[in-house]
Amino acid sequence: MSKYIIKRVLISIMTLAAIVFVLFLMLDFMPGSPFNDEKLTAAQKALLYTKYGLDKPFFVRFVKYVLAMLKGDLGNSYVLNKNKAVSEMIKAPLGVSIKVGAMGMLLGTVLGLGLGIAAALRHNTWIDTLCSVVSILGVSVPAYVFALLLAYFVGFKLGWIPILWNSKNVAKSMIGPMIALAMSPMANVSRFTRSELIDVLGSDYILLVQAKGVRQKDLIMKHALRNTLIPIITIMGPILVNLLTGSMVVEKVFGVPGIGTMMVTAIQSNDYNVTIACAFVYSAMYIVMMLIIDILYGIIDPRIRVAKEGS
Secondary structure, eight states: OHHHHHHHHHHHHHHHHHHHHHHHHHHHHSSSOSOOOTTSOHHHHHHHHHHTTTTSOHHHHHHHHHHHHHTTOOOBOSSTTTTOBHHHHTHHHHHHHHHHHHHHHHHHHHHHHHHHHHHHHTTTSHHHHHHHHHHHHHHHSOHHHHHHHIIIIIIIISOSSOSSOOTTOHHHHTHHHHHHHHHHHHHHHHHHHHHHHHHHHTSHHHHHHHHTTOOHHHIIIIIIHHHHHHHHHHHHHHHHHHHHSOOHHHHHHHTOOSHHHHHHHHHHTTOHHHHHHHHHHHHHHHHHHHHHHHHHHHHHOHHHHHHHHHO
């Protein structure tokens, strides 16, 4: 298992390096400039390019950026907050996105497990149909549509939640985006839990446990549900990364000062360092989450752990 983990960590590091290179290359070909102020003359723009090292060849700038990144230096902002360290700029937005995303994931997972278990235990009944309809709606309707509906009906009409983010009342401001972001994981977890649990409940292993007189609650929680966790964890990984980093559109709807909002603004203003930093955070969180999922596979299912140790 340890060899497998070390191998995956090395692969993850190489993947991140490749991602940084591609991001750097894409921004190099991006039209426009961080210095698009019409008041600046060509000579002034040239001085700014020299000041920030943007006049250097591509590979010189890339190597310099990577070496600085290894020291925790993500460069300075050109536009959003001139000359401020990007590593300092992204801390607060990333924290906000993580809080909102984590709460959305937690809410969606709990509701999804509940709906999936209820649908599986009441298979081919009206409860199963109702849970399936809710799941289909959660998968089909984008998160930003739920966000707009919540903002209009619950926020504007009923006044139960803030329409826009209020830094003085963060807890209440998180309710709208949290519910909107929870719909997708709720629907996906519900669907997978239902289908996997129906298969597991019909297996010989569960029938044997039932024959021993195990209570239904223990049967579900200790035996059946455990065997359904692997496919559920598989889908939760990518969903969790999207939610932790925050949905860009949902953040825009509720005015959440998260990293998604910052990334959109940075792209629009050609703030290269901020754009690369935000995209790198997305990529790093995704890769780390995939690594954690692989490790969890071995913990949940000993057969997978043995197979990995053998390889």
